[in-house]
Amino acid sequence: MSAELETSEGVDEPEKKSSGAPEKENHTRMADLSELLKEGTKEAHDRAENTQFVKDFLKGNIRKELFKLATTALYFTYSALEEEMDRNKDHPAFAPLYFPLELHRKAALIKDMEYFYGEDWEEQVQCSEATRKYVERIHCVGQNEPELLVAHAYTRYMGDLSGGQVLKKVAQRALKLPSTGEGTQFYLFENVDNAQQFKQFYRARMNALDLNLKTKEKIVEEANKAFEYNMQIFSELDQAGSLLAKETLEDGLPVHDGKGDVRKCPYYAAKQDKGRSSVSRAPPRVVVSVSPADAMSLVGAAVQVPWRAAAAPSEQS
Numbered sequence: 001m002s003a004e005l006e007t008s009e010g011v012d013e014p015e016k017k018s019s020g021a022p023e024k025e026n027h028t029r030m031a032d033l034s035e036l037l038k039e040g041t042k043e044a045h046d047r048a049e050n051t052q053f054v055k056d057f058l059k060g061n062i063r064k065e066l067f068k069l070a071t072t073a074l075y076f077t078y079s080a081l082e083e084e085m086d087r088n089k090d091h092p093a094f095a096p097l098y099f100p101l102e103l104h105r106k107a108a109l110i111k112d113m114e115y116f117y118g119e120d121w122e123e124q125v126q127c128s129e130a131t132r133k134y135v136e137r138i139h140c141v142g143q144n145e146p147e148l149l150v151a152h153a154y155t156r157y158m159g160d161l162s163g164g165q166v167l168k169k170v171a172q173r174a175l176k177l178p179s180t181g182e183g184t185q186f187y188l189f190e191n192v193d194n195a196q197q198f199k200q201f202y203r204a205r206m207n208a209l210d211l212n213l214k215t216k217e218k219i220v221e222e223a224n225k226a227f228e229y230n231m232q233i234f235s236e237l238d239q240a241g242s243l244l245a246k247e248t249l250e251d252g253l254p255v256h257d258g259k260g261d262v263r264k265c266p267y268y269a270a271k272q273d274k275g276r277s278s279v280s281r282a283p284p285r286v287v288v289s290v291s292p293a294d295a296m297s298l299v300g301a302a303v304q305v306p307w308r309a310a311a312a313p314s315e316q317s
Helices: 003-008 013-018 023-030 033-040 042-049 052-058 064-087 106-117 129-144 146-175 195-207 213-244 266-275
Strands: none
Touching: 033 042, 033 146, 033 195, 033 213, 042 052, 042 213, 052 146, 052 213, 064 106, 064 129, 064 146, 064 213, 129 146, 129 213, 146 195, 146 213
16 A cells, blocks of 8 residues: 555545645655655765766776776676566566566676676676675665665666766777677667657656655665765775876886775786786775766666676776
């Protein structure tokens, strides 16, 4: 039973009129979930859009090595999300939003991973701390509060459909990727003919979910958490990018300026493992995830995923 019915049942008309409940509150109770999410995540959305990594990406300032790490993060993010969506495909609070043919990204991301890393890509990647936390949250929600999966699906897929094509073109141009789509399969929704129409349909399905006000508010809160997880990932990526941007020594190792722990850079660790045994390898610390609105295909989230981040020779754009 919805919140609207629960709160009005057993109260006659005169009582309701004299209750003094603010008109705004009544409007909120009847508000569509999609509108509550849009308004309730606006601040987090804006903060995420203004992170340095997102701004640099949209300007085309992205190294291929970081883009590969982002793709890795997305693979594990969507693997976790789609595993939980499959688990809850018959749950009444999520079933109407289950569109594996149209939306699922894992298969496309596998193609991207193979393009960037080769057939043995699974042997080359490890998990970053921020992404691990994000993935753990997705699994926790899917196994304990499936209705909150709505927040993660909304944040990720609506963003991908909104800005994905823009980001695809930026990546292809900045990184000189093939125009035929290799390395950017993630952004290609082959079974969605009209992204705008599909988003409208998806929002209508969200709004039709039989959820009370408390549950809607929890979904908005969960969506804000998703933005926070993504911003933590962007912060990790920025740290790694500052190391990857350093000039290269004769043996191919980047110069370290003494700021931070160089061992946390996956590129540096990988190169040292190949060339020198004197420095031990530490797990990579960086990943990126992407999620809603034009720039929000990058915010998310990751994004949006337990995953493993990549370590491979640096490639300039």
